[in-house]
Amino acid sequence: MSVSADLLSRQNEAERAQAREAVYRLAAVALGYPLEETLEALQEGRLQAALSAALQALGEAPWPKLEVSSNLDDLEVGYMSTFVHGKRGKPRVALVASAHESLISGQTPGAFLLNVQAFYSHFGLKAAVEDEGHKDEPDHLVAMLEFCALLCYLETRALEQEKDAAPYRRAHRDFLARYLLPLLQVLRTGYAKRKISMV
Numbered sequence: 001m002s003v004s005a006d007l008l009s010r011q012n013e014a015e016r017a018q019a020r021e022a023v024y025r026l027a028a029v030a031l032g033y034p035l036e037e038t039l040e041a042l043q044e045g046r047l048q049a050a051l052s053a054a055l056q057a058l059g060e061a062p063w064p065k066l067e068v069s070s071n072l073d074d075l076e077v078g079y080m081s082t083f084v085h086g087k088r089g090k091p092r093v094a095l096v097a098s099a100h101e102s103l104i105s106g107q108t109p110g111a112f113l114l115n116v117q118a119f120y121s122h123f124g125l126k127a128a129v130e131d132e133g134h135k136d137e138p139d140h141l142v143a144m145l146e147f148c149a150l151l152c153y154l155e156t157r158a159l160e161q162e163k164d165a166a167p168y169r170r171a172h173r174d175f176l177a178r179y180l181l182p183l184l185q186v187l188r189t190g191y192a193k194r195k196i197s198m199v
Contacts, residue, residue, distance in 0.1 A: 010160075014156045014160055016057070019055075020058065022050065023055060027051075028142045028145040030042075034076050034079050051063045093187055094190075095140055095141040097116070098113055100186045102186060103183060115178075116138045117138045119171065123151075141187070148172060148175065151172040154168045155168040
């Protein structure tokens with residue numbers, strides 16, 4: 001491969017990694033606890049436009065047009081009843097992987113969390129103490145999305161600096177296969193069941 005073809009290939013790979021990073025970051029924003037800024041970005045269509053652009057850069061269909069809550073209170077109530085408190089104090093769809101028995105594969109929730117945390121620790125990350133002094137949950141969907149965004153960022157940086165991006169790609173692939181994709185499948189199935197039962 002010629003130098004110019006190799007450079008073009010690395011630039012293309014970097015652009016795709018940046019698009020994946022954007023998808024993960026925007027998904028984390030959309031699935032995080034609702035903020036006024038998030039609602040404004042949804043109402044103005046900025047979040048959807050950015051997500052559509054990133055998806056299309058990856059060869060995917062644009063994000064569909066969906067109804068947006070009219071105010072922050074409605075968005076917060078919907079979020080809380082779906083992902084946090086639901087019926088009888090349990091979320092309709094738990095965003096924490098260790099809450100799903102099918103995902104922990106006979107491990108204790110603590111052992112599962114340690115395995116997820118090992119991925120983060122390998123890249124020098126620690127659980128943040130944020131809202132109200134609570135530690136971030138390493139197996140929360142938003143934390144996993146943010147971690148995948150970081151891996152894509154590190155891949156992009158390696159490509160731009162003409163360094164080996166393979167370790168970040170392998171970590172991304174492994175994390176997706178072991179944790180994020182199974183969680184997303186369980187969430188999708190769980191949400192579909194809840195939606196059918198509420199009709």
